[in-house]
Amino acid sequence: MEFKMKPDVGFYTETGFGRLDIAGDEEYGFRPYQLLVSSVAVCSGGVLRKVLEKMRMEIQDIHIQADAEREDEEANRVSKITVHFRIAGSDLDEKKIEKAMVLTRKNCSMVQSVVGSIEVEETFEIV
Template identity: 90%
Template sequence: MEFKMKPDVGYFTETEFGRLDVAGDDQYGFRPYQLLVSSVAVCSGGVLRKVLEKMRMDIEDIHIKADAERVEEEANRVSKITVHFRIAGKNLDEKKIEKAMALTRKNCSMVQSVVGSIEVEETFEIVQ
């Protein structure tokens, strides 16, 4: 990726899906920590979806809620990312989903990239 400086604040890059603006001020683009949290959440969601499909679970929807805790005294670093999955489908087995969550954590490249520096907590609920 190549980022170019914007005249006001921040940077941008062009991707095949459009322009991505990134800045420390959310008036000018996504904040870097938002992209970090998004990467962990969506990577986990994508892996979870694939694992559940391989387990032949009938998934209709996965909604992801992600939050970050930051440490102001340490350059406002992200110390914890909480990812909560709301999984909808037919005949969902809680024990199988627990196994899928463990596999997801192990196989998500973004989670594995932050292990040891950012705590990642993943939870789920089954919704009808």
């Protein structure tokens, strides 16, 4: 990826899906921590979806709520990401979903990339 400086604040890159603006100020683009949290949450969601499908569970929808805790004393770094999945479907088995959550954590490249530096907590509910 190539990033170019914007004249006002921040940087941008062109992707196959369009322009991505990134800046420390939300008025000028996505904040870097938002992209980090989004990467962990959506990677986990995609892996979870695939795992549940392989377990032959009929998933109608997955909503993800992701939150970050930051450490003011340490350059405002992200110290914890909490990811909560709300899963809708037919005949969902809680025990199978618990197993799927373990596999998801193990196979999500973004979660594995931050292991040891950022705590990632994943929970779910069936709706």
